[in-house]
Amino acid sequence: MTEMTLDPRQLGTGGLFTAAVPDLASHEAAYGRRPSGWTRSPLLRELEASGLAGRGGAGFPAWRKLAAVGAGRPAVIANGAEGEPLSRKDTALLRQAPHLVLDGLVTAGEAVGASELFLYATAESLPGVGQALAERRDGPRVTLVEAPAAFISGEASAVVNALETGTALPRDKAARIARSGYQGRPTLLHNVETLAHLALVARYGAQWFRSAGTADDPGTRLYSLSGDVPAEWVVEAPGGASLRDVLRLGGAEPSSLAAVLVGGFHGAWVPAEAFDLPLTARGLARYGASPGAGVLLALARGRCGLQASAGIVRYLAESSARQCGPCMFGLPAMATVLERIAAGERAPWLASEAERLAGLVTGRGACHHPDGSARFVRSSLGVFKDEVRAHLAGACTAHHGRV
Amino acid sequence: MNEIFWAFGRASGIVSLGLFTLVLLLGIVSRSGRPLPGLPRFSVALLHRSTSLMALVFLVLHVSTLMLDPHAKLSLANAIVPFTAGWNPFWVGLGTVAFDLVIALVVTGLLRQRIGQRAFRAIHWCAYAMWPFAFAHALGSGTNAVDLWFQAYAWGCAGLVAVGAGWRLSANFAETSRARLGRI
Amino acid sequence: MSRAQLELHIDFTRCDGRGLCTEILPELLVRDDWGYPVGRGGRDIHVPDGLAGAAQDAVDLCPLQALMLRRVTRS
Numbered sequence: 001m002t003e004m005t006l007d008p009r010q011l012g013t014g015g016l017f018t019a020a021v022p023d024l025a026s027h028e029a030a031y032g033r034r035p036s037g038w039t040r041s042p043l044l045r046e047l048e049a050s051g052l053a054g055r056g057g058a059g060f061p062a063w064r065k066l067a068a069v070g071a072g073r074p075a076v077i078a079n080g081a082e083g084e085p086l087s088r089k090d091t092a093l094l095r096q097a098p099h100l101v102l103d104g105l106v107t108a109g110e111a112v113g114a115s116e117l118f119l120y121a122t123a124e125s126l127p128g129v130g131q132a133l134a135e136r137r138d139g140p141r142v143t144l145v146e147a148p149a150a151f152i153s154g155e156a157s158a159v160v161n162a163l164e165t166g167t168a169l170p171r172d173k174a175a176r177i178a179r180s181g182y183q184g185r186p187t188l189l190h191n192v193e194t195l196a197h198l199a200l201v202a203r204y205g206a207q208w209f210r211s212a213g214t215a216d217d218p219g220t221r222l223y224s225l226s227g228d229v230p231a232e233w234v235v236e237a238p239g240g241a242s243l244r245d246v247l248r249l250g251g252a253e254p255s256s257l258a259a260v261l262v263g264g265f266h267g268a269w270v271p272a273e274a275f276d277l278p279l280t281a282r283g284l285a286r287y288g289a290s291p292g293a294g295v296l297l298a299l300a301r302g303r304c305g306l307q308a309s310a311g312i313v314r315y316l317a318e319s320s321a322r323q324c325g326p327c328m329f330g331l332p333a334m335a336t337v338l339e340r341i342a343a344g345e346r347a348p349w350l351a352s353e354a355e356r357l358a359g360l361v362t363g364r365g366a367c368h369h370p371d372g373s374a375r376f377v378r379s380s381l382g383v384f385k386d387e388v389r390a391h392l393a394g395a396c397t398a399h400h401g402r403v
Numbered sequence: 404m405n406e407i408f409w410a411f412g413r414a415s416g417i418v419s420l421g422l423f424t425l426v427l428l429l430g431i432v433s434r435s436g437r438p439l440p441g442l443p444r445f446s447v448a449l450l451h452r453s454t455s456l457m458a459l460v461f462l463v464l465h466v467s468t469l470m471l472d473p474h475a476k477l478s479l480a481n482a483i484v485p486f487t488a489g490w491n492p493f494w495v496g497l498g499t500v501a502f503d504l505v506i507a508l509v510v511t512g513l514l515r516q517r518i519g520q521r522a523f524r525a526i527h528w529c530a531y532a533m534w535p536f537a538f539a540h541a542l543g544s545g546t547n548a549v550d551l552w553f554q555a556y557a558w559g560c561a562g563l564v565a566v567g568a569g570w571r572l573s574a575n576f577a578e579t580s581r582a583r584l585g586r587i
Numbered sequence: 588m589s590r591a592q593l594e595l596h597i598d599f600t601r602c603d604g605r606g607l608c609t610e611i612l613p614e615l616l617v618r619d620d621w622g623y624p625v626g627r628g629g630r631d632i633h634v635p636d637g638l639a640g641a642a643q644d645a646v647d648l649c650p651l652q653a654l655m656l657r658r659v660t661r662s
């Protein structure tokens with residue numbers, strides 16, 4: 001994977017990258033000072049009115065998370081771990097606009113009466129955040145914790161585990177972390193981009209937030225664009241934009257592409273004929289895709305989707321934390337089956353075997369890694385079904401001939 | 404009267420050795436995840452537990468008859484603190500160690516849910532230490548040790564334990580090990 | 588509509604697929620290719636009232652303490 005260009009491209013009323021440079025002066029020149037004094041229920045109402053949804057993957061409404069946090073002295077965590085190797089938007093955001101993320105973290109912390117604030121991010125991002133912290137006048141006490149560069153290190157229970165023990169492995173969830181998370185305390189965990197949006201909603205209000213995007217997907221979103229594109233951009237686009245718009249924004253030519261993987265390795269493929277649909281969970285429902293954390297992987301026409309998919313499933317199998325049997329053994333088995341299909345083995349039962357394994361691992365781990373991996377496998381078999389048929393007959397449509 | 408105590412003490416000790424051998428083997432079978440012919444896995448687990456309780460009963464009989472025996476003159480402290488017995492302190496002491504370990508094994512076994520899996524596992528490993536202590540004690544302090552049948556019996560038990568331990572260490576020990584190595 | 592129901596939770600970080608629970612609860616669980624229990628619901632398996640006793644036995648006998656029986660309200 002090539003090193004990605006981090007200059008974010010903006011569109012429309014975008015708001016996350018308005019500051020020219022990452023320091024406090026230009027942050028305040030662009031956005032003004034952080035409004036203090038938000039308490040829980042007004043912030044909750046404002047977030048609900050804004051329709052802000054989480055940007056870390058699951059897309060859970062931000063206000064619901066806030067509402068679920070138990071009483072007491074909660075811990076608030078900004079999650080910028082971004083384990084997904086193709087995701088760069090959190091790193092870009094922390095580099096370009098660390099103060100916006102910190103504003104969001106501090107505001108959320110104030111609103112819930114937090115006892116402790118954490119920012120969890122990769123080694124690459126932490127120095128910049130540390131500098132930003134030192135500059136601030138409100139002097140929040142934020143503990144910076146390094147996230148290992150591993151696929152599952154950003155999973156909610158892995159984050160809590162990392163904060164407590166230094167080991168970023170997911171845990172079996174006996175209770176929701178909103179009620180019992182960091183050291184048994186109620187815990188609010190948000191992706192860093194979600195917190196940056198929260199900081200803007202707290203400043204300018206829900207109506208302003210809704211002035212970008214659609215009713216279904218208000219505000220802007222960050223996308224990490226990679227794969228068969230001229231440059232690997234992080235782009236900010238309004239919610240509800242189509243894949244075609246976002247690709248163009250990132251300098252890619254949609255007509256050169258066969259499909260785009262939406263939502264990262266736990267996501268789903270969207271074929272070229274659907275590039276005009278809105279990039280939302282509802283718009284892409286028939287493909288089971290949703291923007292998730294905004295990862296977009298482009299696949300050029302003429303490239304074999306099955307080979308690309310098999311490689312990703314192998315990566316997912318190797319990313320298993322190897323704690324849960326069905327994940328530890330099921331994912332490598334799935335990867336092997338996909339590799340055999342991709343290699344053009346003439347064994348028609350392989351497709352149904354992949355389906356069976358995907359069904360077998362779903363829901364059977366402490367975290368959603370097997371579920372997400374199974375979803376990706378099903379999507380690959382579905383979107384590339386013609387290729388699957390051709391491969392199982394010993395041909396590959398992408399190479400117009402034998403595998 | 405003394406003769407009866409003595410004989411009973413010996414007999415219950417001999418039975419204990421056999422029962423603990425059985426308990427150990429059942430523990431190993433249980434760990435393998437395999438059922439026995441006609442005995443499903445959960446029955447193996449239950450049998451492991453109930454046999455250990457039965458073995459403990461015989462062990463307590465063994466120790467208490469010797470406490471009543473005027474020749475052995477074992478006090479309660481001697482039965483619990485190793486190597487303090489007035490008579491044959493070393494070999495009796497080995498038995499005391501085994502006795503303490505059995506108490507620890509059974510108590511933590513019964514309170515498994517309470518103490519958590521980690522502590523249970525840590526203490527349960529002592530099962531493999533407990534058996535050799537019991538065996539050495541039986542050979543070293545038993546007045547039967549000279550009898551050929553007793554030698555055959557004790558070494559027979561040792562053979563079974565050795566086979567069980569060897570199997571425990573073998574590569575295909577767990578029922579599922581083949582499937583998990585991808586050799587279905 | 589939400590209602591309290593009994594659920595058997597499998598902690599897959601502990602379970603080693605020893606198969607005791609699948610023997611005790613054949614109505615709810617089977618074993619997968621590697622020996623781990625499979626039931627409808629993945630890691631949280633609905634237990635009908637009639638099987639509550641057997642489910643509790645499975646919890647008690649699981650050699651790895653990987654099972655938990657709990658009453659939950661699902662909407």
Ligand code: HEM
Nearest residue numbers: 423426427430431433434452455505508509512513530650
């Ligand atoms: C109430 C008493 C006891 C209970 C409830 C109990 C329970 C258990 C359990 C749950 C296991 C684990 C099986 C597995 O991991 O699948 C086990 C293993 C075992 N037990 Fe016990 N046990 C008891 C007493 C004893 C005693 C007194 C001995 C001494 C001989 C013993 C020897 C063993 C052995 C050798 C293993 C196999 C351990 C291994 O290799 O990992 N147990 N027992």
Ligand code: SF4
Nearest residue numbers: 321323324327365367
């Ligand atoms: S499901 Fe997989 S990735 Fe998640 S905790 Fe278990 S072994 Fe690890």
Ligand code: SF4
Nearest residue numbers: 602603605606608649
């Ligand atoms: S009894 Fe426990 S270890 Fe065995 S398969 Fe069931 S849950 Fe897993």
